[in-house]
Amino acid sequence: MAIVYIPTPLVALTGGNATVEVEGATVRQIIDNLEQSWPGIRERLVAKDHLRPNISVAVDGEVSPLGLLERVSPTSEVHFVAAISGGSRR
């Protein structure tokens, strides 16, 4: 199962666990499954069917341009990081 690293401010929502093993073939499925075990976490990460504006997802150390659609393997590490672009913050 993929390992999801929980952002520090959200660790309280996952019972104090900084990492959680989650099943899922895409980031969306991962988050949906995370929400099953830890209700309330999804809305901190997702708004209107996209990752929240200032959040990106990194799978296996690489920020994914596909966001929720990015594929996740059973051995992946998933991180939620600040959304950065080429220099524009808008």
Added chain:
Amino acid sequence: MRARTQVQATINGETVEFLCEPRQSLLECLRDELGLTGAKEGCNDGNCGACTVILDGRIVNSCLVLGLEAAGSEITTIEGIARGAELHPVQRAFLEQAALQCGFCTPGFIVASKALLDEEPDPSPERIRLWLANNLCRCTGYDKIVRAVEQAAAQLQKVKA
């Protein structure tokens, strides 16, 4: 509209005439009245050198010269540096040394460098840096610009020899 005065000057070897208001700088006249847009406005108060031209044998910030003051003068702009279809050694050196990135300050630097080498054919790096201190470049850190001037100096000496 203010009254405009006719001004005659020799620019890049040719006699030209243009109309200008008293409040227009030489830089504005070159760019807006004569279509010579090679000289650039970076600050309009003489602190960046992007507008450098040669006026009666001296380099000046054309933003600090009034159009009317240029009457009767001999002016060389970046457009007059190449010799016909051939680039001046300074221009070639800037390209070969990659002494430009965005290129905006480049016309000012080339005009100023040519003026230096016309006066001092073999300047030291320190002398080059002092001479060019009025020309700001934000992209290159000046290193390759100094090398380009050194290369051009060497090239010009070889041609003379």
Added chain:
Amino acid sequence: MKTQTETSTETGIGGREYAVVGTRPIRHDGADKVTGRAQYGADLRLPGLLHGCIVRSPYAHARIRRIDTAKAAALPGVKAAVTAADLPGAGDRIVDLGEGATPLSYIRGNILAGEKVLYKGHAVAAVAAVSPHVAEEAAGMIEVEYEPLPCVLTAPEAMQAGAPILHDDLRTEEFGKRAAKASNVAQHFRHSLGDIEKGFREADVIVEREFRTATVHQGYIEPHNATALWNHDGRVHIWCSTQGAFVVRDTTACILDIPVSQVKVTPMEIGGGFGGKIPVYLEPVAALLSKKTGRPVKIVMSRKDVFEGTGPTPGSYIKVKIGARKDGRITAAQAYLAYEAGAYPGAMVAPGAMCIFAAYDIENVVIDGFDVVVNKPSTAAYRAPGATNAAFAAETVVDEIAEKLGIDPIDFRLRNAAKEGTRRADGPRHRRIGCAEVLEAMKRHPHYTAPLGGPHRGRGVAIGFWFNVGLPSSCTISVNADGTVSLVEGSTDIGGTRTSVAMQAAEVLGIAAEDVRPTVADTDSVGYTAVTGGSRVTFSTGLAAYDAAQDVVRQMKERAAKLWEIGVEQVRAERGIFCAGDRSISFKELAAHLEETGGPVIGRGAVNPKGVGGSFAGCIADVEVDPETGKVSVLRFTSIQDAGKAIHPSYVEGQMQGGSVQGIGWALNEEYYMSPEGVMLNASLLDYRMPTSLDLPPIETVIVEVPNPGHPFGARGVGEASIVPPPAALANAIYRAAGVRLNSLPMKPSVVMEAIWNAKA
């Protein structure tokens, strides 16, 4: 002094011999740029052109009571005036203009102020007239009634209870949760690894310091400009100086509430950007004026407008605490970063947090970051945004710890160096990186052990990181009958990238770089391409060109097969020669046969790549501190950076040198010198003191090549990382020269002197 290139021979990519990649051809736009022919935005001339001028707020914080444009409009030669009332409302819309989402009201408000002005220089209105002089006169005749409000200018002050609030609707957001009360803190985040308390308990030495850095500007020599023509068919054509034509298109369309397809943006040559020409300021205003007058309108900023009305980089307040064991291993690192966003949220504090300890393998880390609004111009990106401030703090604390432990500063860093697999504080593990390689190259460099040669001299080192980005790029390549190709891409060329992109295509095609004709096209003529920024063009647009070239090769093989009347599977292509059995034909020769074998050959590439490689940059700086004036002279400077693979080494060196010198200016002289009323008192290039040729020594460079596995040639973005370490390296050098550790930027003579006097007292 030659530049050295050190190539890692670990993987096949780095060691391969290329025909074009790694060489130094003359840039394709060279002749235009050295003859004054290149057309920058302000050079544009159109029939009927009008000139616009922006009216700006004299107050740092005020309500707008009334704007009256009647007198200005009556001046002969004035054709139109506009205010925010002429813009469609923004409502609650959140827009994603390709770079992450923002309330449209913020973008709109910065372009033309609504109810309030939030900084001195905030645009309030604009006029269009027959000449720039008349426009300027008219701008002075626009009457604006303000109700001044108290202002707040630094992050710590803005974060205090009772500070003047800039936005009544702004709430602190923390990972999707919004606080209840209005605040100047737009966002707070926290990263943590391990157990920070345990980490500090294990330390034998702990150093904790506070730092302040002033607002600085990117300092591009070409001011912002935009020309707009709102045509009678409803289409808006914009010509401007920008790092992203598609961002201008999308933003302008959004602000004006018209379809994106109605806006065409032609990027002119650009005179520097460094991040500051990513936001949109003038284009919607010029478009509005054009709509009202039925004529094209050009607006060019004055230098003062550039300082007061564009996006400098955040000033900041930073605390760093690091603990290490006697053996030199860092056990814990903690940072508090409060960055000034300026008038609207969006300070680049998150990137600062990503980079601050990125060079080190540390088990126990906590980083708190705050995005804080203040009454200053709304900040924009500036070359590795956020990282330079952070490195100034972290790398001077590292220097102090190394000294306390009696360990050489580079050895100390090597002992803790991050490598592939090291976990960063923000969570993900580093992929293949060249941190240790850069440190080793620094240690080996003759500069590191050269004699200083005089009193009051000192040497300092520092290392910095920038993660670089990918983002979308598009490219098409058409084959010409003479064997040359036309390459169309959409990345505005600030530093020679049209050539580095062309070189990558040339390498794949097996032709000379000179036989590729690159063009940076407008938004109607090329596929979507993200901004020129994030050190992404050589990587990402290069990948698009690489793919387009591969597509061309594929098609050319089919043409050869057709010509030879054989199956395409029998045709091989190698370095521009196509062969099958004992038959061969060059790319050039084959190109002459396109019409008879099927018609045009056009290759395409469209990417949004992963596989981005971050870049480490280190520097060694020698200074001399005048004990009587505090003036710091930079005697010798060496920049060492991991480029992965230098596609065009001269332009890689140029990026390293340019970034280093911006870092030097940031360190020693540059600042927004603000009055208590929030007025920048030094808004000219005389008093905003950027380095001149006389202030600098040669900038020596060493290109380290630890190939990036995510790119076919191993390339990493190089544009940004070199600006990150210089302020810290200079601070460390000043310490060794004068015995004082400085904790604020700039380290100008008065600051140095005061520190020296205080140390003596």
